[in-house]
Amino acid sequence: MKPRRVATAALMATAFLVGGCGIEPWVKPYERERLADPIMQVNRDPLPAKHREHVYDVREAARGGTGIQGGGCGCN
Amino acid sequence: MAATKYLSRLATWLRGRLRHLLHAGRDGRFARIVGLLGGVLATASAEGADLPEDQADLMYHSYIGGGVVANGPAMLIRKSISDSVSLNASYFVDMVSNASIDVVTTASPYREQRVETGVGMDYVYRDALISLAATHSNEPDYIADSVGIDAAQDFFGGMTTVNVGYTHGWDTVMKHGDPSFSQPADHWQYRLGATQVLTARWLMTLNLEAIADDGYLASPYRVARVFGAAVPEVDPSTRSSRAAQLRVVGSVGANGAVRAEYRYFWDTWDIHANTTELGYSQYAGSRWLLDAYARYYSQGHALFYSNDFTSEMQYMSRNRQLSTFNDVGLGAKASYTALREAGRYEVKVGAEFERLSFHYNDFTDIRTGQLYSFNANVFELFVSALF
Numbered sequence: 001m002k003p004r005r006v007a008t009a010a011l012m013a014t015a016f017l018v019g020g021c022g023i024e025p026w027v028k029p030y031e032r033e034r035l036a037d038p039i040m041q042v043n044r045d046p047l048p049a050k051h052r053e054h055v056y057d058v059r060e061a062a063r064g065g066t067g068i069q070g071g072g073c074g075c076n
Numbered sequence: 077m078a079a080t081k082y083l084s085r086l087a088t089w090l091r092g093r094l095r096h097l098l099h100a101g102r103d104g105r106f107a108r109i110v111g112l113l114g115g116v117l118a119t120a121s122a123e124g125a126d127l128p129e130d131q132a133d134l135m136y137h138s139y140i141g142g143g144v145v146a147n148g149p150a151m152l153i154r155k156s157i158s159d160s161v162s163l164n165a166s167y168f169v170d171m172v173s174n175a176s177i178d179v180v181t182t183a184s185p186y187r188e189q190r191v192e193t194g195v196g197m198d199y200v201y202r203d204a205l206i207s208l209a210a211t212h213s214n215e216p217d218y219i220a221d222s223v224g225i226d227a228a229q230d231f232f233g234g235m236t237t238v239n240v241g242y243t244h245g246w247d248t249v250m251k252h253g254d255p256s257f258s259q260p261a262d263h264w265q266y267r268l269g270a271t272q273v274l275t276a277r278w279l280m281t282l283n284l285e286a287i288a289d290d291g292y293l294a295s296p297y298r299v300a301r302v303f304g305a306a307v308p309e310v311d312p313s314t315r316s317s318r319a320a321q322l323r324v325v326g327s328v329g330a331n332g333a334v335r336a337e338y339r340y341f342w343d344t345w346d347i348h349a350n351t352t353e354l355g356y357s358q359y360a361g362s363r364w365l366l367d368a369y370a371r372y373y374s375q376g377h378a379l380f381y382s383n384d385f386t387s388e389m390q391y392m393s394r395n396r397q398l399s400t401f402n403d404v405g406l407g408a409k410a411s412y413t414a415l416r417e418a419g420r421y422e423v424k425v426g427a428e429f430e431r432l433s434f435h436y437n438d439f440t441d442i443r444t445g446q447l448y449s450f451n452a453n454v455f456e457l458f459v460s461a462l463f
Contacts, residue, residue, distance in 0.1 A: 024233075025232060025233035025234065025235045025273075026235070027235065027273050027275060027276050029233070029234065031276040032234075032273065032276065034276060034277055034327040035273060035276065035277070035279060035327070037327070037333075038365075039327070039331075039332075039333040039357050039359065039365065040279060040325050040327060040333055042323065042325060042335055042337075042355070045133075045409075045411070045426060045428075045458060045460060046133065046152060047133050047134075047135040047137075047150050047151075047152055047456070047458055047460075048135060048137075048409070048426070048428050048456040048458055050150075050168070051135070051137045051150070051454075051456055052428075052430065052454065052456075055139055055430075055432075055452075055454050056373070058397075059397060059403070059434070060349065060373055060375065060397065060403070061341075061343070061345075061347045061349060061375050061378070061397055061398055062317075062319065062339070062341035062347070062349035062351060062373070062375060063285075063287060063317065063319065063341070064265065064267075064285030064286075064287050064317065064319040064341075065283045065284065065285040065319030065320060065321040065339050065341070066283065066319075066321060066339070067239075067269060067281070067283050067321075069209065069224065069226075069241075069243065072211075072213060072220030072221075072222060072245045072247050072263060073170075073190055073192070073213045073215065073218060073220055074215060074217065074218025074220070074247070074249060074295075075170070075172075075190065
C-alpha cells in the first residue's frame with residue numbers, strides 16, 4: 001500500500017474509533033450534580049467578573065485567555 | 077422571531093456551502109478531514125445545550141488607587157424570547173477622576189465619563205450554543221466598537237465542551253484640545269477553549285486567545301523621556317499577542333470548591349507575563365456563598381520601553397503598563413440569596429472586595445527618583461435576579 005493510502009486508512013480508522021463507536025462518558029450525567037452547582041462556575045456573577053477583568057486589562061499588558069469578554073476602551 | 081428565521085436561513089445556507097465543498101473536494105484531503113470531524117460531531121450527546129437563564133443584574137463598582145477614582149453603575153438584562161433564543165443588553169458606566177502619576181507629572185488632573193452599552197443574542201441549536209455580541213464604548217476622546225461571535229458545542233455525552241470565538245473591534249482615538257487629531261485602531265480576537273469533565277468532582281478548562289492590533293496603539297498624551305527630556309511617545313502600529321490559560325476547579329468536602337488558574341502571555345512587543353490565581357469557595361448555610369482568592373501577576377517590559385532612554389529610538393514609550401512590574405491581589409466575595417422559589421426565581425445580593433498592590437521595577441516617580449508602587453481597592457456591590 002502506498003503511504004498515502006495507509007494514511008487515509010489510518011485516518012478513517014481513527015474517525016471510526018473516535019466518532020462511530022463514541023467515547024463512553026466515564027462520568028454519567030446523573031453523577032454530575034456537583035459539577036453543575038453554581039459554586040463550580042468561576043465567573044458565576046457576570047458583572048463583578050467583568051469589572052475585575054476591566055481593572056486588570058487597563059493596568060496590565062497581558063490580555064485574553066480568561067473566557068471573559070470585554071469591550072475596548074482608552075482607559076489607560 | 078425574525079432573528080430565529082434569519083438564523084435558520086443562515087444554517088441552511090451553511091449546510092449548502094458545506095455540501096458544495098464536500099462535493100468539490102471529494103477526492104481531496106478536505107473531504108477526509110470533514111469526514112473525521114463529522115465522526116466526532118456524531119458522538120455529541122442528544123441532550124441539547126441550555127440557554128442562559130433569564131436574568132436582571134445591577135451593580136455599583138468602585139476602583140480607588142494610584143490617584144485614580146473610577147466608579148459607576150452597571151446593568152445586565154437577559155430574556156429568552158423562545159425556547160432557542162435569548163436576548164441580552166448591558167450598560168456599564170465608568171466615572172473617572174484621574175490624577176495618576178502620569179497625569180500629575182505631565183498634565184493636569186481631569187474627570188471624564190465612559191459609557192459602554194452592549195447587546196447580544198444567544199441561540200441554541202441541538203448541542204451548540206451560539207452567541208452574538210456587539211458593544212459600543214464612548215468617552216470624550218475615545219470611541220470603541222466591537223462585534224463578536226462565540227460558539228460552544230458539547231461532545232462525548234457532555235464530557236467535553238469546545239468553545240470558539242471571534243471579535244472584531246475598531247476604535248477611534250482622539251485628543252482633548254485638538255479637534256484635528258483622530259486616529260483609528262483595529263483589533264481582531266480569536267478564541268479557542270475546551271472544558272473537560274475529569275471526574276464527578278473535577279473540571280479542567282484550557283483557553284487560548286490570539287489578538288492582533290493595527291493602528292494607533294499609543295496615547296496622544298503620554299510622553300517618553302530621553303536623557304530626562306520629555307518627547308512624544310511612539311509605539312509600533314501593530315501588535316500580536318497570545319494567551320494560554322489552564323484552569324482546574326474541584327468540588328471539595330461537602331460544600332466547598334477550590335480552583336487554580338495559570339495563564340502565560342506573550343506578544344510581538346516582547347512582553348512575557350505570568351498570571352496565577354488560587355481561589356476557594358464555600359457555602360455557609362443554605363443562603364450564603366463565600367469566596368476568597370489570591371492572584372499574582374508579573375510581566376517583563378516591552379522592547380521599546382525605557383524609564384529614561386539614553387539614545388533616540390524609532391519607538392519609545394514610558395507607559396508603565398509596558399514596564400517590568402508585578403501586582404498581587406487578595407480578594408473576597410460574599411453573596412446572600414435573599415429570595416428563592418425553586419424553579420421560579422432567585423434573588424441574591426453580593427459584595428466583593430479586592431486589594432491590589434503594584435510594584436514597578438523600572439518605572440520611577442520622577443518627582444522623587446524612587447521606584448514607583450501603589451495600592452488600590454476594588455469594590456463591587458451587586459443584586460442579581462434569576463427568573
